[in-house]
Amino acid sequence: MPLLQPTIAIAAAALGLLLVLMGRGAPQRWVGGAISLGALAWLLVLAGEMPDDTSAGALGREAAFIVFAALSLASAVRMIAQPRPVYAALFFVLVILSTCGLLLLLEAWFIAFAVVIVYAGAILITYMFVLMLAQQASDAQQVGEIPEYDRRPREPMTAVIVGMFVALIMAVVVFRGIGELPAPATEQTRLQASAQLLNALPRQLDRAATNAGLEPSDDLVARVQGGDVVAQSSAGLRVLDERDFPGTTELVGWDLVARFPASLEVAGVVLLMAMFGAVVLARRRIDLGEDELRASSGMPSLGGHGESGDAH
Amino acid sequence: MVQLPEIVTQGADLFTQAQLARYLLLSGLLLAVGLAGFLSRRNLIVMFLCTELMFQAAVIAFVALGRWYWDFSGQVFVIFILTIAAAEAALALALVVLLHRRRGTLDAGVWQELSE
Numbered sequence: 001m002p003l004l005q006p007t008i009a010i011a012a013a014a015l016g017l018l019l020v021l022m023g024r025g026a027p028q029r030w031v032g033g034a035i036s037l038g039a040l041a042w043l044l045v046l047a048g049e050m051p052d053d054t055s056a057g058a059l060g061r062e063a064a065f066i067v068f069a070a071l072s073l074a075s076a077v078r079m080i081a082q083p084r085p086v087y088a089a090l091f092f093v094l095v096i097l098s099t100c101g102l103l104l105l106l107e108a109w110f111i112a113f114a115v116v117i118v119y120a121g122a123i124l125i126t127y128m129f130v131l132m133l134a135q136q137a138s139d140a141q142q143v144g145e146i147p148e149y150d151r152r153p154r155e156p157m158t159a160v161i162v163g164m165f166v167a168l169i170m171a172v173v174v175f176r177g178i179g180e181l182p183a184p185a186t187e188q189t190r191l192q193a194s195a196q197l198l199n200a201l202p203r204q205l206d207r208a209a210t211n212a213g214l215e216p217s218d219d220l221v222a223r224v225q226g227g228d229v230v231a232q233s234s235a236g237l238r239v240l241d242e243r244d245f246p247g248t249t250e251l252v253g254w255d256l257v258a259r260f261p262a263s264l265e266v267a268g269v270v271l272l273m274a275m276f277g278a279v280v281l282a283r284r285r286i287d288l289g290e291d292e293l294r295a296s297s298g299m300p301s302l303g304g305h306g307e308s309g310d311a312h
Numbered sequence: 313m314v315q316l317p318e319i320v321t322q323g324a325d326l327f328t329q330a331q332l333a334r335y336l337l338l339s340g341l342l343l344a345v346g347l348a349g350f351l352s353r354r355n356l357i358v359m360f361l362c363t364e365l366m367f368q369a370a371v372i373a374f375v376a377l378g379r380w381y382w383d384f385s386g387q388v389f390v391i392f393i394l395t396i397a398a399a400e401a402a403l404a405l406a407l408v409v410l411l412h413r414r415r416g417t418l419d420a421g422v423w424q425e426l427s428e
Contacts, residue, residue: 017345021352040341047333065331069338076342076365080349080358085418088358092365095342099368102335106327106379111387115371118394123364123401130405131357134412149419153352163348170340178333185382193382248384255384256391263388267395274399281406 005046006171012039014164020081021156033077040073047174061105068105072098083150085131089124096120110249191224194245197254198222198229201246205231208244327379335376342369356411356418360404367397 012035019032044066072095079091096119103112153159198205199222206216209231214220220233228239246254256264346365353359371390378386408418415422 013341017348043341044334044337047330047337065334069334073338073341073345076345076349079365080345080353080362085355085358088361092361095365095368099342099372102338102372103375106335106375108375108379108387108390111371111375111390114391114394118398119364119368123398126401126405127357127361130409133409134357134418147417147419149354149417149421150358152354154354154421156352159348159351162351163344166347167341167344170343171337174333174336174340178329178336181329181332181380184327184329184332184380190382248387252384252387252391256388259385260388263392267392270399271395274402278402278406281403281410284410 003172003175006043006175007168009039009043009046010164010167010171012036013043013167014160017077017163018156018160020077021153021160029081033074033081036077037070037074041070043171044069064101064105068098068101072102083146085135085150086128089127089131093120093124096124107248108252109247110252187227188224191227191229193251195222195224195229197246197251198231198240200254200258201250204244204246204250208240209233209238211244212238212240214238332376332380336373339369339373339376342366342372354420356408356420357405359420360401360408364397364401367393 014036016032016034016036016039020029020036021032023029023032075091075094075098079088079095082088082091096115100112100116103115198208202220205220205222208222209216209220212231214231214233214237215235217233217235220231222229222231222240224230229245230237230239343366346362346369349362349365350359353362371393374386374389374393378384411423412418
């Protein structure tokens with residue numbers, strides 16, 4: 001695939017992003033945002049043509065992808081350009097929600113909802129909490145005024161160029177390498193995975209067999225036969241309904257406990273240690289110097305000596 | 313029993329190479345935007361938010377490739393990413409609160425002298 005068009009698209013997107021970050025006044029920022037979004041949309045169009053399959057389902061998925069992708073990119077750009085940190089956090093929630101829409105399109109039901117609960121629910125609340133805690137001090141003296149370090153980005157030019165470079169590398173990898181990926185899973189692999197998991201979960205296998213009209217028994221096994229998964233026992237053989245197959249949630253859960261049990265334990269220990277670390281850090285007493293004490297309460301620095309202050 | 317709509321039940325065989333390319337590209341672009349934000353923002357908390365944005369980009373890439381190969385270790389890895397993100401958020405925010413109590417500002421530039 002020729003790489004000229006993606007390169008132009010990424011450069012245009014970077015230019016738009018630069019305008020968003022450095023633009024003076026709302027009109028320039030909006031124009032920058034429109035340029036970068038348009039360029040990114042062009043890039044996504046270049047990545048692949050519409051599917052041959054024009055059934056309502058396929059077109060619906062395509063439309064949903066476009067909506068969620070545009071929403072996530074637009075809110076990501078607004079998030080990094082937004083001077084108010086609380087609004088940036090809210091735009092990040094929007095990014096999470098739209099990526100979860102994409103995860104639903106990818107049939108990752110469990111991950112989609114786990115990400116909403118953990119990210120949008122727990123982690124973002126912590127961020128908001130700290131943001132509001134930290135903004136109290138400065139807001140007391142200058143209500144509604146955004147501090148200088150939030151209004152003016154630090155070296156936006158360098159940041160955008162580095163970002164553009166990363167995007168370019170990603171685009172080259174995707175456009176060049178997508179054709180060389182090993183073959184995807186076939187229908188057979190999927191059936192195999194379903195049959196394997198059914199054998200590992202006897203109660204689900206019993207239920208599936210009952211639904212197919214086969215009495216559950218001890219020698220019941222599931223296996224792939226042709227294009228179907230069948231349940232076989234001494235009493236007979238029945239083709240199982242696709243609706244009784246284990247879903248992606250069951251497959252993920254099985255992978256988690258059967259293939260990575262040690263990592264699961266390590267993850268638990270990491271969380272515990274992070275909790276200890278956070279408590280230790282947050283409980284630490286700091287002895288502030290006179291100048292630091294005055295600075296944190298918003299008073300001008302003395303620049304010399306004064307009566308000694310107590311931090312606590 | 314409720315009849316599931318077509319789009320859900322027969323989704324399994326509709327994932328094409330063009331779609332995979334688009335998901336991966338979107339993930340790369342989100343990563344680039346997050347990186348640009350991390351480098352250009354000066355507010356410590358927003359900088360950490362930008363790293364979370366890069367985590368989201370990784371999540372999309374993992375799930376899309378897992379979907380392509382029908383291999384669920386990608387999604388298992390996402391669960392670990394969530395764990396690490398939660399741990400990172402707790403520690404980073406505790407540090408930020410500590411720094412903020414010291415100087416009364418969230419400006420990363422205030423701590424420049426640490427590099428000298």
